[in-house]
Amino acid sequence: MAKMWAGRTDGLTNSLADDFNSSIGFDSRMYKQDITGSMAHAAMLAACNIITSDEADTLIGGLEQILCDIESGALEIDMTAEDIHMFVEQVLTERLGDVGKKLHTARSRNDQVALDVRMYLREEIDTVSAQIRDLIEALIDKAQAHKSTIMPGYTHLQRAQPIVFGHHLMAYAMMLLRDLERLSDTRRRMNFSPIGCCALAGTTYATDRRFEAEKLGFDGICQNSLDGVSDRDFAVELLSSLSILMMHLSRFSEEIILWSSWEFKFIELSNEYTTGSSIMPQKKNPDMAELVRGKTGRVYGDLLALLTTLKGLPLAYNKDMQEDKEGVFDACDTVKMCLPVFTGMISTMNVLEENMAQAAKKGFINATDLADYLVKKGMPFRSAYKISGQIVAKCIADGKVLEDLTLDEYKEFSAVFEDDLYGDIDLLACVEKRISEGGTSQGSVMAQIEYVKERLNK
Numbered sequence: 119m120a121k122m123w124a125g126r127t128d129g130l131t132n133s134l135a136d137d138f139n140s141s142i143g144f145d146s147r148m149y150k151q152d153i154t155g156s157m158a159h160a161a162m163l164a165a166c167n168i169i170t171s172d173e174a175d176t177l178i179g180g181l182e183q184i185l186c187d188i189e190s191g192a193l194e195i196d197m198t199a200e201d202i203h204m205f206v207e208q209v210l211t212e213r214l215g216d217v218g219k220k221l222h223t224a225r226s227r228n229d230q231v232a233l234d235v236r237m238y239l240r241e242e243i244d245t246v247s248a249q250i251r252d253l254i255e256a257l258i259d260k261a262q263a264h265k266s267t268i269m270p271g272y273t274h275l276q277r278a279q280p281i282v283f284g285h286h287l288m289a290y291a292m293m294l295l296r297d298l299e300r301l302s303d304t305r306r307r308m309n310f311s312p313i314g315c316c317a318l319a320g321t322t323y324a325t326d327r328r329f330e331a332e333k334l335g336f337d338g339i340c341q342n343s344l345d346g347v348s349d350r351d352f353a354v355e356l357l358s359s360l361s362i363l364m365m366h367l368s369r370f371s372e373e374i375i376l377w378s379s380w381e382f383k384f385i386e387l388s389n390e391y392t393t394g395s396s397i398m399p400q401k402k403n404p405d406m407a408e409l410v411r412g413k414t415g416r417v418y419g420d421l422l423a424l425l426t427t428l429k430g431l432p433l434a435y436n437k438d439m440q441e442d443k444e445g446v447f448d449a450c451d452t453v454k455m456c457l458p459v460f461t462g463m464i465s466t467m468n469v470l471e472e473n474m475a476q477a478a479k480k481g482f483i484n485a486t487d488l489a490d491y492l493v494k495k496g497m498p499f500r501s502a503y504k505i506s507g508q509i510v511a512k513c514i515a516d517g518k519v520l521e522d523l524t525l526d527e528y529k530e531f532s533a534v535f536e537d538d539l540y541g542d543i544d545l546l547a548c549v550e551k552r553i554s555e556g557g558t559s560q561g562s563v564m565a566q567i568e569y570v571k572e573r574l575n576k
C-alpha cells in the first residue's frame with residue numbers, strides 16, 4: 119500500500135526498507151499518549167479557528183473511539199504500519215473520511231513524537247518513583263527493627279568499626295532518597311511541551327502552543343522550535359538517573375550476595391526470593407540480587423547507546439533519533455522489574471543477629487575506641503594509636519581479643535589504663551558513643567529515619 123506521505127514519490131517502498139524503517143514494533147506502547155496529544159491538538163486547532171468546532175468534535179470523538187477500541191481489543195494495532203502516529207491517523211481517516219485528514223494541520227511527526235515520548239516517560243517516572251518509595255519504606259521498617267543490632271562495619275572489606283545494621287540500611291535509604299530527587303528534577307525539566315514546533319521552524323498558522331501544553335499537563339513550552347524537535351536531553355537525563363539508581367541497587371545486591379554466603383551468614387533470604395541448583399542439592403542462590411546486579415550493565419548500556427546516537431547529529435530531526443525509544447523503554451522496564459523484587463527480597467530477609475554479633479567480636483573493631491580511651495586520659499592520639507596497635511599485635515599472637523586481656527596486661531603497655539577501659543571497648547558502648555550527627559548510635563539512626571520520613575512526606 120502507498121504511504122500516507124506519497125506525493126513527491128509514489129510511496130511504494132521496498133518491503134525490506136519498510137521493515138527497517140518501521141518503529142511501530144516499539145512505539146505502539148505510546149498509543150495513549152499519541153491519541154491524547156492529538157485530542158488536545160484538535161481542540162487547539164478549533165480554539166484558534168483553524169478548523170471548526172464541529173470538525174474538532176468529530177476528530178476528538180473519533181480519537182476517543184480509537185483509544186477505546188485499542189484498549190478493548192476491538193482494534194488491533196497493525197504491525198506493518200510505519201509508526202504509531204501514522205497508524206492512528208490512518209485509522210482516523212478511514213473512519214472519518216476527509217475530516218480525519220485535517221488533524222495533522224500545524225504539526226509534524228517530529229514534534230508529535232517528541233511530545234509522545236515526553237508524556238510517556240513522565241508517567242514512567244511517576245511509577246518508578248512510587249516503587250522507590252516502597253523500597254525506602256521497607257528499609258525504614260528493617261532499620262527500625264535493627265537499630266541496635268551490632269555488626270562489623272567495613273572499609274576495604276576488612277572489619278573496621280562496630281555499627282548497627284539499621285545504620286547500614288539507612289545508608290541505602292539516603293541513596294534512594296537522592297534517586298527520587300534526581301527523578302523529580304528530571305521530570306521537571308522534561309515537562310515542557312514541544313508540540314507546535316512542527317517540522318523544525320514553527321508554523322504559519324496562528325496556533326496556541328500554550329493552550330495545548332496546558333491541556334496536556336505541561337509546565338510550559340519548548341522555546342525554540344529547532345531545539346524542541348531535536349532535544350532528547352530528557353531521555354538522556356532519565357537514563358542517567360536510572361543508571362545511578364541501578365548502581366545503588368547493584369552495590370546493595372553485592373552486599374546481599376556476600377551476606378548470604380556461608381562465609382558471612384549475616385542474613386538468610388526467604389525461600390520466596392532464592393533459587394536452587396539443578397545439580398547441587400545444598401544450594402540456595404541469591405539469584406534476584408545477582409540479576410539486579412547483572413541488569414545494571416544493561417541500563418548503563420542504554421544510556422551509552424543514546425549518548426552515542428545523539429553525539430554527531432546536526433539540527434534538527436534526523437531519523438537516527440528513532441533509536442531513542444527502545445533503550446529508554448528497556449531501561450524503564452528493567453528498573454520497574456527490579457524494584458518490586460528488591461523490595462520483596464529485603465522485607466522478607468531474615469537477619470541473623472547472632473552471626474553479626476559474633477563477627478563483630480572478631481577483627482578488633484573496637485581498637486579505635488581503645489585508642490580514644492587513652493586520648494581521653496590525656497595521651498596524644500598518635501601515641502595512643504601506636505600503643506593500641508601494639509596491644510592488637512599481642513592479642514593476635516596470643517589468639518585473644520581486646521576484652522580478654524587483664525588490667526595488668528594492659529598496664530604493661532601504659533600506666534594510664536584503669537578498670538573503666540572495659541566499658542569503653544564494649545561493642546554496644548562503642549556504637550552508642552558515636553553520637554555525632556549521622557553516626558551509628560541508636561539515637562542517630564532514629565533521627566535518620568525521621569529525616570527520611572519527613573522528606574518522603576514533602
Ligand code: ARG
Pocket residue numbers: 141145200201227228231435437439440441
Ligand atoms: N517514528 C519516528 C521516530 O520515532 C517518528 C518521527 C518521524 N519523522 C520523520 N520526519 N520521518 O522518530
